[in-house]
Every structure is written in structure tokens, then in C-alpha cells.
Amino acid sequence: METIYALATARGRAGVAIIRISGPAAHAAGEAMAGELPRHGRGLRRLRDAQGDLLDEALVLTFDERRSFTGEAVVELHLHGSRAVISAVLDRLGDLPDLRPAEAGEFTRRALENGRLDLSQVEGLADLIDAETEAQRRQAMRTMSGALGQRAEVWKRDLLRAMALLEAVIDFADEDVPVDVTPEVEMLLDRSADAMRREMDGVAAAERIRDGFEVAIIGAPNMGKSTLLNHLAGRDAAIISDVPGTTRDVIEVRMDLRGLPVTLLDTAGLRESVDQVEAIGIGRARERAAAADIRLHLVSPEDFDTALAGPDDLVRVARSDLHDADPRGISGLTGQGVPDLLDELADRLEARSASAGVAIRERHRVALREGLAHIARCRELLPSGGIAHDLAAEELRLAVRALDSLVGRVDVEHILGEIFSSFCIGK
Amino acid sequence: MKHDHYDVIVVGGGHAGVEAAAIAARMGAKVALVTMKLSTIGAMSCNPAIGGLGKGHLVREVDALDGLMGRVADAAGIQFRLLNRRKGPAVQGPRLQADRVIFRDRMQAELRSVNDLDLVEGEVADLIEEGGRITGVILGEGQKLSAHSVILTTGTFLRGVLHFGGETRPGGRMGDNASTRLADRMDSFGLTMGRLKTGTPARLDGKTIDWERLESQPGDEDPVMLSFLNTAPEARQIACGITHTNAQAHDIIRENLSRSAMYSGNISGTGPRYCPSIEDKVVRFADKESHQVFLEPEGLTTDTVYPNGISTSLPVEVQNDFIRSMKGLKQVRIEQPGYAIEYDYVDPRALTRNLELRDVPGLYLAGQINGTTGYEEAAAQGCVAGRAAAAAALGFEAPEFSRSTSYIGVMVDDLITRGVTEPYRMFTSRAEFRLSLRADNADQRLTSQGREIGCVGDERWQAFSEKMERLEAGRIMLSQSKYPVSALIGVGANLNPERPAKTGLEALSLPEVDFSVLAELDPSLQEIDPRVGEQIKREAIYSAYLDRQERDAQTIAKDESRRLPHDLDYGTIPGLSSELRFKLERHRPASVGEAARIEGMTAAGLLLLINTSRRIAA
């Protein structure tokens, strides 16, 4: 097994730069540069090159296999973050035997291979590294800490118990096992299905937290949409990036609203157009607006009560500076109504994100949906009495397998274990 | 006239040994079966019953390969029951109670009638090793027999120790000596060995049981045979009695726990969870006030009764007390006390898929020596080892048994990839392809393949071929006939009346439509033999699931075709964790499929192995 190393912090000038070394030769590599390694896992050391010249004074951390991120022996060098120091130390590591630079994601891959992280934790980790807002960070942290795996464990425990009950009646038919296990099996199935369904329903919200909510500003041309957008982009909100609209019809502005990532869409002027190309663009803008989480309608005062707004939409009188500061109004020019609008948006989006659980990806949703379908089918087969127990058990096996695809794997020994610890089997 | 060179020598005349010897001889190998006493060939050490859930599947598979167990047991069957009769056919298990004497005599007669099979009485004390291969055996008296390969099926005999309460003595089972010299020889191979234990109940004198007071359990009205070749029992049929343990019996057992061999700490081996002693039951399920005990007559010509459910290693006088406290047994006389036995087994992870020791070429192990328990498990392994050893001697390779096509494959795979922590017994829940691996289609799964390698005789082949023709004709007829939904609703089917008419095969997949129901609806179906019709019905029940199982089976087959060389240096695979490397070095899986079933294997690790296997194959 090779030992790998890489700069773990971003490249470039910084206060501290961390180089991580992982694998069987990690400690030897640390010693080659720092002399004796700190006995209690951390200490200040002078790092030297092959000639004994000083490279840097660094905080050196060591971890053994059981406590490291990768599940291997790890040494971390916390260096002064200068480009020169970093490249000198990396060069030195490259000269040591049995070491090679890590490939992208290789530390995480080793953590996965060594069972330190499960698949969903790795996904959480990827999200955490990408997280830009507070809500994204919290969500990624929950997933990374293995919350999905833990929940799946709980559902699986119920399903395995249900399976054990069915299998007991099948495999130990001539023994003292409870005759009618159906009520308990049904209870277990319903309990896990309810929890799984809740989690599945939350995936949409979780995906929003990860990828951002969309709020479309719509209204006739000249309703001050762009002014409002510029106002929001310029002040009041922490702008993360300006993504120029991919079509010339939609302009996107990303912002952080109470920790939630939000993309504002300016759907340039919805009007009837004779220009064919423009008409296609407008059609697309309409679709995009319709798919957004919330639409903000900017209307003139006389249209306020008749605006075609859905229950989740907001309606404001546009350009309130022209209408005597209409209390229902908003102005990108004076900023009137903007704080209220942002508050209301944030309230609504927060309410929507409340349903987010720890299943955060389409992959999770598909696995949950599949598991639920098998549980439902199993549930239908149960009342037939024993006749269809073999089919019901097969459905359960498939349900568990679907859950497994979220994290780890089960095997029959678990089921037999459950059977044996619960019933008195054997003549 | 005995030869002095054989293709295959089988050591041990238990259930593994007889099948191993017989299958090898059927394939045309020259075989010797060496066992301590010729008179105990075909003896049943414990319960006089064959078959059951999972076990019945194994017997059917042995039978599909033209093995002995099913036919011999049918001839000896004095009570037949199809377990799980009211559940789906995939989980039905044929079981019978056998007359011990008929079983043994029939088994011996069968073996004597096999060509090219010599039966040799003697204890194998040592093995001959030449050029890194096992090439023969040395008997206790020094006589040497040489062979291409040797199969050990010595059951519970390796360093066997019997326990009766505090008393212990060496023995292979009651009345037989342990096999100590051979055990010493096994030590020299540096294999991982372990200790297991199992127990058996007292045997009772049936004349002293008050049958009048007991509930009786008769056999099935339409008995289902174990062998595909048989249709009806030969022997007279009997009923069993049922009694129960009670509070008084439990008290007696509890008071004397410290005198039980199992509980006093005298036994270090691990016993099976599914076959606990009565001591175990009373301790582990303290809130249960009573346990069922089946009183099973051991035969038609004996009064001995086997009380199923109370295996024990308590001292004889305690056994006497607690047994006599039960209903119907107040006056009972114990013919032979119950006892526990502890014995050596070889960690089966040292075996190949052919049950040959990887590091000792030419030496195969089958049966209880591999950590299993039960006659059926032993017989099935006997077939695996005997078949492979004969093929090797005759110069070809027999295809391996796979998890997706047989319970035999499931068992072998479980044993060699997971090893055992307690005596291994078959259950239907071990088979992930349970819906397609049914007892009713064992012949359809295995007989053709058996014919190809030469272990299926003409009589069976002809019967099988005719059956397959009738099945095929029946399937064609049923796939061409059509039934309006209204007619099917008329016989109880739960269908939407708007749906188009269904073919006979589709109709049979409905739970409410049995073949007999359909045949009433459509008299032209009466051309089809009802047994054939019922078999088609069984297939139809699972048709919706078979596609998925088929896909899964293909995945397994694909993973299994990704070979990993035995001498692969796992240290050279970059990215493999040290823990996984350790496990792989220990198991040395023959394929990625096998590696996948090693405990603790990760998806990422498998990916690395798939790449490695691809690189090696390229």
C-alpha cells in the first residue's frame, strides 16, 4: 500500500498551510523531516531538508490508524502558508521513498475503503467542502456525520426484525414459534415506511438547500424589475456570484438569505412578442419562472388585486417611488419595501426547508422510493396468511437491499441472529 | 479381490462418505470406501429423520444427481410430512421419519450393488503424501492403499469426546471409537481447526410410554416422497406422540445445571443455536413454561423412541427424573442416556469450491468435519467432493455449484467464504434465490448437468427426459389456450373485468387459480398429467419474480467469472486497505463474487478487485 501526500489547504499565500501524509510510511516520512515525532500526537518541530537545512518550523500532528480520517497512519504538517515553504516541503516529500502525491479525492477514497466513512458520508463531505451558506453547511454536516446511515440503520432494524419474524414462521414451521406474526410485522413495516416517506419527502427541500432556491421576479416590461434586482445585488444581501444568464432572457443573481442559498431570476419582460426568436425566449422565461420556488409579481397599483399569483407567490406594487410610496409597494430606487420583502422571502423559504432531512440527493430519493414500493407490496401480500410469506419475504429482502444501497450491506446471519435471540428454536 | 490403486478413496461410511463414494463410482472412477465398521455404514447418529426445511431441498438435489439418500430414505420412510404445505412451494420441505434398520440395510445393499466400489473395513491412521500431494491412506494395521485423491468424511470422530453429565470419555459417537491418530496427522498440515459440540437426547423404551394419554401426530394423507423416482411409501406408516415439558421438569433441570456438561464448563466447543439442549432452552427462554417434545418411534421392528426436543448432557439420573415428570412418561424406561459430543472440525475457509484443501492437493473434506451438522448437509457435500475427485482422476473438470442454481452451491459458498462459528445447518433463508431454488425443481436444475458429467444413470435420465417432455408440452398447451377474464372471476380470481383474456400460464400465476380449477374450466387440459399441471402452476406463481432473480443471478455469474488467482499478491494492489488485504489473504477468494461475500468487504474494495481481475485477464 502506497503512502500518499498532498496539500490539504488551498494553494497560495495564507496564514497556515497543511500538508497531509497518509499510509504505512507516513510516520517514517515525518521523522525524516522532523526528527523524532511528538510523543503525544502534537508538537512543534523544525523541518529540515536532506542536507539538514531548515525548511520551516511547523506544528506536527500524528494520528494512528484507529483515529485518523483515512483509517491509516497519518501525519499532518501545519506550515507557514508561503508558496516557497509549501513547495520546498512538497519537493522534499517527493524525494522520500515509498511516497507519492495523492490523486484528487484519494484521502476520502481511502477513508471510504477503510470503512471510516460510508457512501452517504462521503457525499456529505463533498457537500460540506462546497458549502457556501450556513444552511448548506449544517445540512452537509448532518449527512457527513453519518445521520443518513444512522436513520437507515433504524429502518433496517425494523425491516430485519420483520423479516426475521416471517423467516421464523417459514424456516421453523415445525417448531415453537408464534403462529401469527402478522400484526407485529405490519406494525414494523408501517413504522419504517412512515419514517422513510417523511425522509423521502424532505429530499426536495434538501436539494434546494444544496442547489439553491429560485425566486423569479416577473412583471411586464418597465416595471422596474432590473432596478430592483440591481438594488438587491448591490446592497442588503451578500452577493455570492453573478451568473450571467445562459440565455439572454434570464439573468441570475445568487444571494445568501439568512443562510439559505437563493437565486434571483430576472425574467426579462414578459410581453407578447412578434419577433419569433424573442417569443421563444419569452416562452422559456415563463417556464423557468413557473418552475421557481416563489414568484415575485411586480404590478401596477390597479392590477394588485387581480394579479395571477399562486398561493406561494408574492405581489408588490412596482416602482412605489412613483406611487406615493404605496404601502404595498417596493422600489429598487429608494429601497422602500425591500427589507420587508427579504424577511418575507426568508420566512417562506425557511418554512420550506424545515422538511429537509438527511437524505439529500436524488440517489437517496430513488433508493427510498424503491424501498417503499417493496414495503407496500409486502404489506399487500401479508393478509394472504402463510401462502404468500415467501413472496412477502422476498419483497422485504428487496426493500432492505434498496436501503443498503444508501450505505452498507446486510446478510442472512443478521436475520438468523435476530431469530435466535428472540425465539426458542430447536428440538 | 481388492485393488491396491484407486482413483478415489473415501474415508468414513457416514452420510457424506456413502454419497461421495457412490457418485465417484457412478462417474466411472475406481473407488474404495474405508470405514471403521462396515456394519455402521448408513447409521444415523441422532434423529431418525431425513429432510425438512432447507434440508429437504438438499436431499432433492442429491437425488437429482442420482444420489442415494432420497431413494433409501423413501424406502425406510414410516412417516412422511411436507412441511409448510400451506405456504408457497418455494418454502415447502419434504421430510420423513425413517426406520433406522431399513435405512441402514438399504444403504448397505445399494453400495454393494455399485460397480467398481470396494468396501474396506479398517481405521485410517495416516495419509500418504508424495510430491506435495495426498496419494493414499495407511490403515491402522499398516496396510497401504494408494489413490489419485482421498476424501475424508470422518464426521464427529476427530478427537471426539462424549459427555454424560460430569463423566467424559473419548468416542466418535455412542458405541464407536474416536479417531485420534488421524486427527494428529491433520494437525501436521497447519490448518485452522476448531471445536464444536452437539448433543442427542435419551432413547426411550416405547413399551413403557403411556401412548393413550398423549396427543398423536399422524403423517400426511398424501405423502410426498423425497426422491423424484418414487411415488408412494414402501413401509407401513405410523404416527408420533406429542408431550410437553412442564414447570416441574424445568425446576429439576435448573437445580442440576451445574452438573450438565454444557454448563459446568467442561465443554469448550460451540453448539448450534437452532438445536439447543433442553438446558439451554430452560435457561435462555426462562419465561417459557413448556416446550414441545415429539415422541418419534425409531422403526417398525424396534420399540425404541426418540424424544425430539430434549437433547441433554445432564447426568443419567437427572435425565431420568425430568423425563419422568412429563405427561405420558411417568413410567418410562431410558434405554440409552442422552449425551453431548465435542469434536474437531477444520475451518472450511481452507477449502476450494470443490471441497479440496487448497494447501493440501489431493485431499478433500466433506460432511461434519467441515463444521456442518446434519445428514443432508453431509450427503450434499459428499456429492460435491466425490464428483470433483472423480472428475480430477478421470481428467476433466466438473462445473462448480453456484449459489444461484442450488442449495448445494449456497452451502459450499457459505462454508468457504464465511467459515462457521457454530455447526452449520441449511435454512431456506440462506438462499437468496429461494424462489427459483425449489425442492420441486431440483431435477430441472441439476439432472442434465449431472448427466453430462456422468453421474446420472440411464433409468433416471429416461424418467427425467420424459418428464421434461411432458412439462414442455403442457407449457405450450397452456401458453396457447385463452380464458376470458369473466370465466376466471367465476372461479374466484380477483381481476378487473375490463382486462383482456389471459393465457393458461397467466391464469395459473393467479393465487386463486389452481391447475385443477383450470382443468375443470377447460376439459381439453385433461390431456395434461395433473402432476405436470401442478408443476407448471408452481412455476407460474413465481414468474413475476423470476426475471429479477435471473438478473441478480447474472450479476453473480459475472462477478464469479471475474477470477482472482490463488497466488495473487494483494500487497501490490494500490489503494487496498490493510484490513481488507488481511482478509483477502486469509480467504484467497477465487473470484470477485466470492470476495463480495467476505464479511466487511467494501464497495470500493470490490472495485479495486474488479480492476485487478480485468488487468490480469487482459
Ligand SMILES: Cc1cc2nc3c(=O)[nH]c(=O)nc-3n(C[C@H](O)[C@H](O)[C@H](O)COP(=O)(O)OP(=O)(O)OC[C@H]3O[C@@H](n4cnc5c(N)ncnc54)[C@H](O)[C@@H]3O)c2cc1C
Ligand atoms: C451425538 C450426536 C448428536 C447429533 N445431533 C444432531 C442434531 O441434533 N441435528 C443434526 O442435524 N445432526 C446431528 N448430528 C449430526 C449428524 O449425525 C451428522 O451431521 C452426520 O451424520 C454427519 O455425517 P458425516 O458423514 O459427516 O459423518 P458421520 O455420519 O459421523 O460418519 C463418519 C464416519 O467416518 C468413520 N470414520 C471416522 N474416522 C475414521 C477413520 N479414521 N478411519 C475410518 N473410518 C473413520 C466412522 O466410522 C463413520 O462411519 C449428531 C451427531 C451426533 C454424533
